[in-house]
Amino acid sequence: MNTNLVKEKNGLEVMDPSLYNEDLAPVPKEKRNWTWLNYTTVWMGMVHNIVAYETAGSLLGLGMNxxxxxxxxxxxxxILIIAMWLNSSSGAKFGVPFPVLVRASFGYNGAQFPIIIRAFVAIFWFAVQAYAGSKAVGAVLGVLIPGWNSLSDIHFIGMGLNDAIAVALFWVLHAVIISHGMERVKFFELWAGPLVIVLGLGLVIWAIVVSKGFGPLFNEPSTLSGAAFWNVFWISxxxxxxxxxxLILNIPDFTRFARSQKDQVIGQGIGLPGTAIIFSIMSIITTSGTIIAFGRPIWDPVELLQAFGNPIVLILGAFALLIATLSVxxxxxxxxxxxxxxxxxxxxLTFVKAGLISVILAVFFMPWLWFNNAGTIFNILGAIGGALGPVAGIMIADYHIVKRRNYDKASFYNKNGQYAYKKGYNPKAFIALVIGLVASFIGLMVPALKDLYTYSWFLGIGFGFFSYIFLMQSSGKEKSVDKLEGASSTTN
Incomplete structure (x- = not known):
């Protein structure tokens, strides 16, 4: 027996230790205990964040009613829940995370490419969100501690000492939550998500009171019509x-713990479109209320809190932003x-060690140095996220069409298994990826087609999906022909 292989562990016959450890292994049935409620509250925690609030509220700023x-x-x-469901069912069925599932389409070596990009985007995005949340920490400390704001005169690694302390405290809070693994994440989200909803209702009540009813909120006219509206609609x-x-890519990281497919389908169905729409309604109503109260739409929650000029409102609002940012x-x-x-x-590495390393690595992006250019950063992140659309299309096509929802779990951890392809790389997947990327960014590369960039994610996932199916089925036909010819020559 090859000494580099592990035999008969976790129900798998042969595993290569370079592809396997306990955190990457299939979750045993007895440990798949996440119910529909857990998925609902996890999504509640994720959709209730500063960026989601600003995005929904800013639609009014674009001219929509x-x-x-x-x-x-x-x-x-x-659109989102359909994509999530399509890519989450494999995690619930086989109990393995995204970095393992993606081996089925890209190969055990080729999988590292989308994995590294996905990790980079997540850590970069963590830095942006964490710094935004640290502002809420600083706002609370500024109200509670006399002389807190005077610490800004002392500079430390490119920011005032007060900001540095707030950043450090907020980073530590993340480390505490992640230090106890996925179970701590599950229980934190269980109460964090609903709490944000309750606090958000306070802003809705304010908007209704200041507007003297729902009527004025829903009667604000739109400045968009016809082609202008549809252009803004698709961009939005x-x-x-x-x-x-x-997250469409790594949703299996969560559904691998599902008690059943029904639990993850129902929980995500309630949590994503359900609570996301409710939260967006809160944002839109509140932003509409700011038009009446302040004469202009204010979709930045920090700016809105400052506009109230009330320390109690500031503390409560900052606490809401703190919980929202932590949960997402x-x-x-x-x-x-x-x-x-x-x-x-x-x-x-284990899951906890890797999570703590991710938190530490995020510090090196030093968001406090470039956060004032957040608009540009979000555009870059959006472009990177759009670039992952083809990967999602390839994974969905591989599981539902090419492999017909049937994976060989042992091959995920074996370099001689079904997903070895050519030295661990599947050339067909990379060709489909390139086709999808070209489709995603053709609007940037060809000025005459610039309007297509509006649909970049849709083009990327669509072309990745169909090109992968075509390439894989074509290769399957070629193999069948080769086998027939081989059989014929043997008979002769």
Missing amino acids: VWQALGTVVFANI VTGLVGTWAT NVAANVVSPAYDLVNLFPKK
């Missing part, structure tokens, strides 16, 4: 979908790179 904005949000979330839908494009960052931007890093170094 409340009804147009709500329709846009509903449509985008229908692409942006809303692109916000979660990366832990679930969306720590869990995924943790599994990605474990996949890269399975012999040395």
Whole structure:
């Protein structure tokens, strides 16, 4: 027996230790205990964040009225949940995370490419969200501690000492939550998500009171009609979908713990389109209220809190932003790179160690130096997220069409298994990836087709999906012909 292989562990016959450890192994049936409620609350925690609030509220700033904005949000979330369901069922069925599942389409070596990009995006996004959340920490400390703001005169690694302390405290909070593994994540999200909803209702009540009823909120006119509206509509839908494009890839990291397919389907169905739409309604109503109260739409929650000029409101609001950012960052931007890093170094890392490393690596992006250019950064992140659309298309096509929802679990951890392809790389997947990327960014590369960039995520996932199916089925036919010819020559 090859001494580099592990035999008869976790129900798998042969495993290569460079492809396997306990965190990458299939979750045993007895440990798949996440119910529909857990998935609902996890999604509640993830969708209730500063970026999601600003994105929904900013639709009014683009000229939409409340009804147009709500329709846009509903449509985008229908697209999102369909994509999530398609890519999450494999995780629930086989109990393995994204870095393992992607080996089936790209090969055990080729999988490292989408894994590294996905980890980079998540850690980068974590840095942005964490720094934004640290502002809420600083706002609370500024109210509670006399002389706190004077610490800004003392500079430390490019920021005031007060900001540095707030950043450090917020980073430590993330580390505490992740230090106890996925069970700590599950229980944190169980109460964090609903709490944010309750706090968000406070802003809705304020908007209704200041507007003296719902009427004025829903009667604000739209400045868009005809072609102008549809152009903004599709740009907005692409942006809303692109916000979660990366999580579409690693949703199996969560559904691998599902008690059943029914639990993850129902839980995500309630949690993603359900609570996302409710949260967007809160944002849109509140933003509409700011038009009446302040004469202009304010979709930045920090700016809105400052506009109230009330320390109690500031503390409560900052606490809401703190919980919102913690919940989305832990679930969306720590869990995924943790599994990605474990996949890269399975012999040395565990989930908890990899999660803590991800939190530490995020510091080196030093968001406090460039956060004022957040608009540009979000565009870059959106482009990177759009680039992952073809990967999602390839994974969905591989599982549902090419492999017909049937994977060989042992081959995930065996370099001589079904997913070895050519030295661990599947050339067909990379060709499909290139085709999908060209489709995604053709609007940037060819000025005459610039309008196509509005649909970049849709083009990427679509071309990745269909080109992968075509390439894999074509190769299957070639193999069948070769076998027939071989059989014929043997008979002769």
